[in-house]
Amino acid sequence: xxxxxxxxxxxxLKHLDVELDDLPRDRRREILDEIAGHITEARAxxxxxxxxxxxxxxxxxxxxxxxxxxxxxxxxxxxxASAPPYKxxxxxxxxxxxxxxxxxxxxxxxxLIGVVLLWLSNAWNVRDKVIGTLFVxxxxxxxxxxxxxxxSGGGGSCIGPITQVTTDGTRVQRTQQATQCVEDAGTxxxxxxxxxxxxxxxxxxxxxxxxxxxxxPAPANA
Amino acid sequence: xxxxxxxxxxxQMRKGTLQYCVLALLADEExxxxxxxxxxxxxxxxxxxEGTIYPLLSRLRRDGLVxxxxxxxxAGPPRRYYRLTRGGRAALEGxxxxxxxxxxxxDHFVERKAG
Numbered sequence: 486x487x488x489x490x491x492x493x494x495x496x497x498l499k500h501l502d503v504e505l506d507d508l509p510r511d512r513r514r515e516i517l518d519e520i521a522g523h524i525t526e527a528r529a530x531x532x533x534x535x536x537x538x539x540x541x542x543x544x545x546x547x548x549x550x551x552x553x554x555x556x557x558x559x560x561x562x563x564x565x566a567s568a569p570p571y572k573x574x575x576x577x578x579x580x581x582x583x584x585x586x587x588x589x590x591x592x593x594x595x596x597l598i599g600v601v602l603l604w605l606s607n608a609w610n611v612r613d614k615v616i617g618t619l620f621v622x623x624x625x626x627x628x629x630x631x632x633x634x635x636x637s638g639g640g641g642s643c644i645g646p647i648t649q650v651t652t653d654g655t656r657v658q659r660t661q662q663a664t665q666c667v668e669d670a671g672t673x674x675x676x677x678x679x680x681x682x683x684x685x686x687x688x689x690x691x692x693x694x695x696x697x698x699x700x701x702p703a704p705a706n707a
Numbered sequence: 708x709x710x711x712x713x714x715x716x717x718x719q720m721r722k723g724t725l726q727y728c729v730l731a732l733l734a735d736e737e738x739x740x741x742x743x744x745x746x747x748x749x750x751x752x753x754x755x756x757e758g759t760i761y762p763l764l765s766r767l768r769r770d771g772l773v774x775x776x777x778x779x780x781x782a783g784p785p786r787r788y789y790r791l792t793r794g795g796r797a798a799l800e801g802x803x804x805x806x807x808x809x810x811x812x813x814d815h816f817v818e819r820k821a822g
Binding site: 525546549555 | 744757769
């Protein structure tokens with residue numbers, strides 16, 4: 486038996502899962518399970534299964550988009566179609582690039598423009614937008630700024646804000662800060678881990694947002 | 708344009724009455740999803756996309772018109788069987804009365820023209 490029919494079924498169910506995205510999770514699961522069961526039953530009834538047979542079964546079930554339209558109506562779920570139609574384009578790409586690296590290109594404002602684009606786009610839902618905004622404000626600008634400050638901070642063992650405080654502090658405070666710097670120098674792992682998290686988190690967030698973008702199927706045959 | 712509207716009307720009528728056809732199919736025996744779909748598909752013109760039965764079944768279950776039980780199958784994985792609840796039976800009986808009157812009324816005007 487070739488694997489093509491299995492692939493067809495898998496692709497169909499995945500497509501359906503995406504189309505049913507607007508439904509409450511339990512309902513979506515129930516419908517997906519039942520349709521998967523339907524396909525299993527139908528395939529079990531075939532004597533010699535061919536790819537054409539499986540295509541006929543899937544065609545009989547109908548276009549996933551059509552099933553989703555019907556399901557939304559049955560459950561009185563406001564269709565995503567009532568929102569302006571989704572179009573991937575410069576806004577989404579701009580949002581992703583500026584959220585990640587905007588602050589490096591144009592400090593603070595670059596990232597802010599990214600946030601504005603993120604919220605203007607209708608490619609993401611509110612949850613995605615909140616995630617994109619909170620993780621992490623400034624994107625890569627923050628860890629890069631921290632690293633620049635850390636390396637330009639004289640001995641290199643003082644990190645970020647501490648160096649700033651010492652510059653406008655009094656002589657006494659400066660000594661205290663200097664002591665603290667020496668103490669910090671003993672455990673730089675924590676600081677390195679902090680910077681690493683600040684570096685990795687915005688990259689993960691951007692990857693996630695790009696993945697969510699891909700979950701929107703291109704309009705079929707349009 | 709007129710033909711398009713008529714198609715839409717027929718689609719809506721089919722959609723609206725489908726749930727009662729499902730309830731009627733469950734009136735005498737419990738059935739699993741695939742079995743129900745097969746029974747509906749036997750009558751031409753009732754179901755265009757078989758997959759749309761499943762959101763409907765899910766909705767009927769949540770409205771308390773049908774209830775379900777899992778049963779082992781002799782061939783393959785267990786099946787979810789649907790059967791009418793008391794509420795489902797009442798809804799079906801109510802519809803049968805209304806439908807009879809409606810059909811009679813429409814026939815009264817339409818058939819005179821056709822005959």
